[in-house]
Amino acid sequence: METNGWSVMGTDTIASEHMVAAIRAIGHDPHWVISRSKDHAKYFSIDTGIPNSSTDVNKALKDPRVVFSYVNTILARRGYYIAAACAAGKHILCDGPISSSSKNARTLVAEVNRAGLVLAVNEPHRASTIHQAMRRLLLEGEIGKLQSLIVIRGSPSSHPQNEEAKRSATRETCFSIFRSTTSTWRAF
Template sequence: MEKIKWGVLGCAGIAAEQTIPAMQQAENAELYGIASRGLEKAEAFQKRFGFAKAYDSYEALLDDPQVQAVYIPLPNSLHGEWVRKAAAKGKHVLCEKPLSGSAKDVEDIIRCCDEAGVVFMEAFAYLHSPIIQEIKKTVQSGAIGKVTMAEAAFFIVPPKPEDIRWKKETLGGGVYDVGCYPISLFLNLFEEAPEEIKAAAHFTGQGVDDFAGMYFGYADGKKLSISCGMCTSQRADRFYLYGTEGTLEAPIPYNAKGALHYSIVRGDVVTTKTMQVEDNYKLEIEQLGRCVLNGEKPWVSHRFSIENAKIIDRVLEAIGY
């Protein structure tokens, strides 16, 4: 099987813990290059994961004609700069979420990729999960009737004090880091943006939100409640959809793999569906590879990324970020 030669810009935690191991498993991916702002760290990753080459700068990796696609796990505030630079060098791009600090910038980033003729996808790995896709089909089939209300929560334990997620200049905060998951989830499930958004948040001394609550109102009258943050003693993620004929309960951690389940509750009858789910990051890497090799369309579409960014903009405005 033909494989894409991947380069990774930076030695971020998500790259080391999730995406690079997924690249090792992906059938159509080859670990080719790893770059850091210091050669020592890049060489440590090269040895740890088996990259063919290490570079002492992001520019050096992008200048290598052997690199076909790059994964960008840099701080949120640097995404736009390096997606543009990668596209200008003819590299296909998978960039971590959230793509940027404004929908306007997201539109420009995507325009740059389109003009350069490269494949681009925002890295919402969980949207590649078969169980998320199955739940969407189940809801659309009318299994719980007409959806009238939904709720979602995603909380993580507070990052270490020096973590960039506590810094406003790097676009830190709970809405950017974890709130973007349920926001994107319901944009995917409902395929529409809310007409009304109300939100409130608690801010730290550094000026970033560690807790936020949101209300979304839709044209057909359904309502959505989202709560998120970086302030709990243990991670918590779940979502429920309430319909005219039943409830869908999904205690599914984002990007989880293995045996996952959701339930349909209709009166006293509970029907539980269990699925074996592969590593979402592996599915994401393989899908972008197929986009390059076989002409597939990115599962996380350009339009989706733009619409999701517009909703995040509205939430941040509402909370006064």
Template sequence: MVDIRWGVLGAARIARKAVVPAIRRSGAGEVVAVSSASGRAAEFAADLGIERHYASHEELLADPDVDAVYVPLPNTEHARWSIAAARAGKHVLCEKPIVQGLAELDAVEAAAADAGVQLAEAFMYRHHPQLARLRELLDSGAIGRLVTVESSFHFVQGRQEPLDIRLRRDLGGGALNDIGCYPVDLLGWLTGSEPDDVGVVAHRDVPDGANTRVAIAARYGELTANLHCSLDAAFRADARLHGSEGTIHLPDAFRADVRGGTARIVVERGEERTVVEVDGDQYGAQVAHFAERVRTGTPDPDDAALTRRTAATLERITKAASL
């Protein structure tokens, strides 16, 4: 087995708390380097026991001992550094949303194809086995014909100083890009399509600031959907799928890791209510899947197609509400 040597572009909290530990416990390789333009790389490396640290991303990308990179930079920097990494011959796992629109996605995919490297968007929830179980339930007719979907992702974002990047519009911040992309991605996965119709309303705490609440109404063929996200409501990350004969509730749709990896699937038909628990390590499965792609040189066209649907839909929502 080839041991993948990882570099991390940016000393982000998600890398420290979730992705670096996932790489180590899943057998997805070894984290050998980290870079930070803000001067935090040395501390990050020391805290996590990483051998090398660089004061610039260019230095890390020039390291011949790095095979793949994880990119948890601000949203507006994702395309730029994914392209740079690909051109440096590094495989790229980039945080969601991987791009700010289809033009950027075209450029990123072209760079990866030209360099012959693997490229993936880090939507970790896609890799939890609850989705496979959900598909089995839907295909078996557990709730009849799927009619409408409600999905929400909320949490209370503290207003730290200096301003958190989640609230910086100039860095691609806002509720939609940070967490609203999850319900959008889920609908793209469920339907295999982009919406036919979209209506959007949004709220900003300050004029011309980042969106802090977004509500989306969408139609995918005969299926309707209501999607919500906010940075100022109590935590919730769920989905309800309403069918002609029942309902499936996913209370842990996107953050099963909060419950130690256990996701609940609640099926209701009339007076009957069944709870199925599905265990999984979505961060570990995500990096393990990517590492296997790197080792075998095997692309994942279904995953890439979902990334494109989500990018197209997010771009459409952004334009509709001038976000």
């Protein structure tokens, strides 16, 4: 039996443009794509050549070919997918951060450790030149006191990639980083 299968949980740009190809480049096979949107899962599956798509995470996690789960979804859903994959005995690669709360992150890490599994965190934007420039400007005080930062990746028509989906897609991927005046913020 094949022991290098993956589920891809989420249909974001990083997965479609980089991670599915990276999974295949190491000789592994993505078998499932999971999304809360049936259409996004279907179009992502077609665009990336992943044979199965669903909105039901348990379908993918019950597949005996799936050993690894790549979590590429909105921050609010990452904990759910990490916990589900952990409960199913799957090793996990997740885009960082894994949670908006350090308490929740510690709980997820402890849960994965107790299960004897691996949780690896992918920080896909850390080395981005735009992020490095923002970091430098922040550290040098060039832009003053940071109150809010929004980084937009893609556009309303850039995802999903499928032509049929492009006609109906209206979403864009936004990452927001907020800093309150009382919290400590670590620049990238």
